[in-house]
Each structure stands twice: as C-alpha cells, then as structure tokens.
C-alpha cells in the first residue's frame with residue numbers, strides 16, 4: 296500500500312517524494328559530475344502548503360472577509376515559484392525593485408502585491424503608487440514622501456504604516472524585528488510615538504492600512520500573536536478617534552517558524568490562525584480585511600539541496616565528506632550553524648537512501664575556508680566519494696539565495712512531481728549558471744577598465 300501524508304492528503308509522504316526525486320535527479324544527471332549540486336522543489340508540497348494557509352484563515356475569518364496571503368518573495372525569489380503560488384491563490388510581498396520585477400514577471404497583479412522595505416527610494420514609491428501596489432510606510436520621512444506623491448497624482452494603492460510593537464526578541468536576534476531598537480517601522484512604545492501615529496492617520500484619510508511583522512524563525516507563536524494584538528488595538532484606537540472604520544485592513548506580516556528537526560510540518564497555519572482567533576478575536580469578525588506575508592513556512596520544507604560527494608577523507612581521525620554544497624547555497628547555516636542547523640540525508644551513488652551504521656563525520660562544502668561545513672560531527676551512514684548528500688528543508692532562504700563566494704556557480708533549480716508508481720517529472724525553474732555567465736557578470740566585458748584611469 297502507498298503511504299499517505301496525513302497532513303496534506305497527498306498520496307505520498309514528503310520523504311517518499313523526496314527520495315524518489317533524488318533517485319530520479321541522479322539517474323537523469325540533473326546532479327552528477329557535470330552539475331555537482333542542484334536544488335529540488337516539491338511542487339505538490341508547495342501547493343499543499345498554499346492550500347493549508349488559505350484554509351487556516353478561511354476557517355477562522357468571518358465569511359466574506361478579504362484575505363490576501365502575500366508570499367514574502369525574498370524567501371524564494373524564483374519567477375516560476377511565484378507563478379505557481381499565484382495560481383494557488385497567493386500574492387507577493389516585495390521589498391526591492393528586483394523583487395517587484397520578479398513578481399510582475401510572474402504575473403502577480405498589482406492588487407495582489409504589497410511593497411514593504413525600510414529603504415524605499417522616491418522612484419520606487421512613485422512606481423508602486425502608479426501601479427496601484429499596496430505600500431507600507433516604514434517611518435515619518437517616508438510618509439512625508441508619500442504625502443507629496445499622493446497630492447501630486449491620484450493612486451489606487453492602499454497605503455499603511457508599519458509599526459514595531461516592541462514586544463521583544465525570539466531566539467535569533469538577526470531575525471527579530473520587534474525589539475526595542477529594531478530598524479523596522481515606527482517604534483510604538485517610544486515616547487510620543489503612539490500619539491504621533493494616531494495623529495498621522497487622522498491627518499491623512501487615505502491611510503487605510505496598518506502593518507506589523509514581528510519576526511521570523513525563532514519568534515514563538517505567542518509573541519507573534521502579541522505583536523498582532525498590539526497592531527489590532529492601535530487600529531481600534533485610530534478608528535475610534537476617526538469616528539469611522541478608517542483602517543479597513545490589517546497586515547499581520549509573516550514569520551511562522553519552520554521545524555528543521557524532522558519532516559513534521561509544525562507549527563501548522565491552522566494552529567497559528569486558531570491562536571490568533573483566540574487572542575485577537577476582533578481581527579476576524581469581518582470588520583477588517585487581512586494581509587499575511589508568510590515566506591519560509593510556505594517553501595522551506597519543499598526544497599532539497601542535492602550535492603555530489605567529490606571526496607571522502609580523514610583528518611585528525613574525523614571522516615570528512617567534501618561535497619559541492621557549502622556556503623554558496625547554505626550561507627546562514629555555514630556562518631551561523633548554531634542558529635541554522637540543517638538535516639543531512641545520505642544517498643548512495645545511484646541516489647538511493649544510504650544505509651549502514653551511523654558514523655560521526657563532517658559534511659563539508661567546496662569553498663576555501665575552514666568553516667565551510669554543512670554539518671559538523673554529524674552521525675550519518677559513512678559518505679563515500681560518488682555518494683550524494685542532501686541538505687533538507689532548504690526551499691526558502693537557501694539555494695534560491697546564491698552567495699557567489701569563490702565564484703561558485705549558481706546551481707540549477709528543478710521543480711518535481713512524484714507519482715505513486717515511482718515516476719518523477721522535472722521542470723527547470725532556474726538553469727545552472729555557466730562559467731561564461733560568471734565571467735560576464737564579473738566584469739568580463741570590462742577587462743581593461745582600470746588601465747586607463
């Protein structure tokens with residue numbers, strides 16, 4: 296009997312689909328001597344996550360509530376992924392001209408796009424307002440720019456202000472956006488800030504949204520809900536002061552953490568939506584439209600980084616597998632291994648799961664510095680030259696965000712579907728970068744540029 300994935304009702308479990316895809320990727324040469332590392336994306340898993348996000352909020356929101364789930368493009372900035380999500384009913388949250396261009400290339404309409412970012416230029420703001428894209432102002436100076444733009448030309452853009460509820464940090468400081476001194480948004484608990492925000496809305500009838508995003512991986516759900524509650528209470532205060540429902544939409548950000556320790560997809564969107572409904576019931580009573588901005592939780596568990604083991608050696612008694620996946624595809628893990636441990640799965644030369652006694656070994660990358668390790672002292676079946684190592688849960692903020700250390704090539708990315716007969720179909724999402732492209736992108740056409748100065 297074919298095992299099923301209870302959380303998604305898909306005919307195969309996440310790990311079965313992954314194993315089939317690895318086997319097929321090795322068999323078809325997507326990963327091999329010519330292309331020693333690649334990213335694999337599980338299309339059925341992405342679709343299932345998109346569906347569970349929508350269902351979770353539909354289950355707690357009053358009928359008819361407008362909910363826009365805008366995928367945080369930075370998590371997986373790949374046009375076919377944005378297109379797949381768009382078809383699955385998910386919009387885009389963008390934070391740079393590049394991300395906006397990707398969302399537009401994917402066909403995400405302006406009405407389903409939200410522009411955040413702490414450093415929007417006047418040109419970016421003007422373009423967003425001309426297109427009718429929702430904009431969240433980060434600070435008073437940006438609001439002053441918007442004042443001028445709104446006065447100079449009509450816009451369909453819904454506009455809001457991002458506030459920082461200053462509820463504190465999670466376990467990863469670099470991803471905690473709601474600390475007392477965070478660089479994001481208007482710090483709500485600073486002296487006079489709350490009064491300033493209320494006044495800003497009363498003075499600008501076109502401010503109709505309020506935005507907060509309290510953090511990403513490492514922020515507990517309860518703390519996220521506290522941040523959302525703070526934004527909700529501020530919206531209620533503003534609407535009372537305005538004597539009308541001036542703020543009609545609350546943007547509650549993203550940040551659902553991902554379980555990097557097993558294949559279990561926890562916490563679920565449903566659990567978070569239920570927690571929000573319990574702690575901020577007014578959010579869902581139909582008076583407010585909602586925007587969410589999840590990134591990592593939609594994609595992380597659907598990506599696998601698959602790399603060839605080039606050599607297997609010993610150093611100081613420690614076995615070391617030298618693979619082609621390191622800092623260029625797993626930057627956070629390599630630089631901050633304590634915060635970003637990844638599971639590694641061992642596959643043999645044919646792409647079958649490797650068995651055998653677990654041996655503590657290092658799984659190293661190809662880059663030229665000692666710390667380029669995907670995993671240190673990790674107990675796994677002993678990896679040998681020609682085997683494959685897979686870094687799991689890397690669909691968000693990993694291979695999609697190439698770091699060009701040592702001019703290592705951006706790997707190819709392939710979406711796959713796996714069927715119950717063991718068949719796997721692949722589609723190229725991003726072709727592998729060629730050496731010629733590396734030269735061209737590194738000033739290859741400008742060889743003599745420094746000689747004439």
Ligand SMILES: *Cc1c(COP(=O)(O)O)cnc(C)c1O
Nearest residue numbers: 367508511549550588589590591
């Ligand atoms: C990064 C970011 C997100 C997405 O966070 P995840 O942890 O990937 O869900 C959402 N909103 C804003 C403003 C962000 O900066």
